[in-house]
Amino acid sequence: MNITLLTIGKMKxxxxxxxxxxxxxxxxxxxxxxxxxxxxxxxxxxELKKAESTLLLNAIPPKAVVIAMDEKxxxxxxxxxxxxxxxxxxxxxxxxxxxxxxxxxxxxxxRQKANLLLSMGKMTMPHMLxxxxxxxxLFRACCIAHHHPYHRD
Numbered sequence: 001m002n003i004t005l006l007t008i009g010k011m012k013x014x015x016x017x018x019x020x021x022x023x024x025x026x027x028x029x030x031x032x033x034x035x036x037x038x039x040x041x042x043x044x045x046x047e048l049k050k051a052e053s054t055l056l057l058n059a060i061p062p063k064a065v066v067i068a069m070d071e072k073x074x075x076x077x078x079x080x081x082x083x084x085x086x087x088x089x090x091x092x093x094x095x096x097x098x099x100x101x102x103x104x105x106x107x108x109x110x111r112q113k114a115n116l117l118l119s120m121g122k123m124t125m126p127h128m129l130x131x132x133x134x135x136x137x138l139f140r141a142c143c144i145a146h147h148h149p150y151h152r153d
Contacts, residue, residue: 001089001096003138005034006059008052008102011128020132024139029146030085032138034131035059045104052102053110064095066114068106069130073117078151082141084116089145098134100127 011018011034025032037055039048060066065088076084088096098118099110111117120133143150 001030001085001093003030003032004061004064004095004097005032005100005131005134006056006097007034007036007100007127007131008038008056009127010036010038011131015128017126017128017132021135024132024135028135028139028142030138030142032135039102048102049104050107052104053107056099056101056106057110057113060097060099060113061095063093064097065093065116066097066099067116067118068099068111068114069101069120069134070106070111070114070117071119071122071124073119075119075121078137078140079144079153081118081137082144085138085141086145100130100134103127 011021021034025034037052037059039051039055041051043051085096099106099114101110120130120137125133140151142148
């Protein structure tokens, strides 16, 4: 199963968040690819959100399971998250794609195309830090799935 993070904004190489993210990606047995997009035109908030959502939607591989990171989404424990991904794998899903939007979030159109809206909690965090947290949770989910002792209840 391939995991792709489609993200708005460019992460600075060498930043603390980049180092955390790449460290967990290297350790994870599931392949994780990060693709970054930027909308460089000056647009209104609504136009920017629509343009960013279009960039993300156009990059989704066919038949992928789409998980949009959204503050109003479902909250899961690490074990529930792992089980969700294992269920995808057991169903023969070849691609799971996570969408991380820009500062203004996702459009309703993007939310409707997602198989799951997922929240990392009610607190606000910078999107670059959210990438680091998501990759740690992907690594943790993989460890849980493979009965590795990294995760402790």
